[in-house]
Amino acid sequence: MNSNICRFFSCLFFTALSFSAFAESQRVSAEVAGSCVFARPDDVVLNFGGLTPGQGDRQVIGEVSFSCSKGTHYKVELDNGRYFNQGLGQGRKMGSIKGGDYLPYNLQSSLSSGTGAGEAVLIPLKLSASVRGADYLAIKTGDYSDLVVLKINP
Template sequence: MKKQICWALGATMLMLVAGGASAVDKNVQVKAKVVGTCDFTDANDVVIDFGTLTPGGGDQSKSASTNFWCSNGVNYQVSLDNGLSPDGGGKRQMVLSGGTPTDVIGYTLSPDKTSGTATGQSTPIPLTLTGEVKGTDYQDAKIGDYNDTVILTIDLAP
């Protein structure tokens, strides 16, 4: 009986040694790529409301703010289009609701920053837009509600 036990034990050890010799290794590479992107911190429109303009009231200025973020290390650019009804020279104009295309009030709109380098989503970047209407641009305007829509774009700088 002793011989059989030793022989069975020896065969098991031989199998263990043979099994360990056939093991192979392979590297597993783990990768990720973070892309540069920008986004606004909320979905609300920015609203600049000049309120009631009374002819003879002079130049008016109003501001509104929003926040955005860009990926860490990204260079960004801030731009504004000319709105829905610019004049032939690219000047922005609010149009009288229900009026003719000539019932307009010209205005300017400018951001407080136009470019920079971001530090990531946890550090939102404040952006203030200032609109100005010259008193001479509304002194002869028809009464009513005037409006325009301008697209604000935050883009990755080249």
């Protein structure tokens, strides 16, 4: 009888071992990177149109929108353009398509930095450009342009 009891407990013990569960935990993680994107990837064009010497100072305003991931700190950067060191003095300039002459201008952004509120929340950014009337009194006629790169850096 003792041997039967031993066999029963032995069988019960091995059965309990075969049904026991072993647990192991697994860590799940992710990193969400902050990013900023323009709402429309089209270029912003600030066009002064025809400038007639003697008309005085002119200003144009353009707008672009962007969004940044929630909590992402951003910085707005405008580069110096193509003709920054051309002609007399430093500063942004439009170059003549024919070459040789430059028309100075100022360019300002309505924002310099901030914090994003999420991809669905658009942030409007106004760009304001101006030329002084005195700067186009004595330059050659023709078309003038520059290219400035606008960046939103998270």
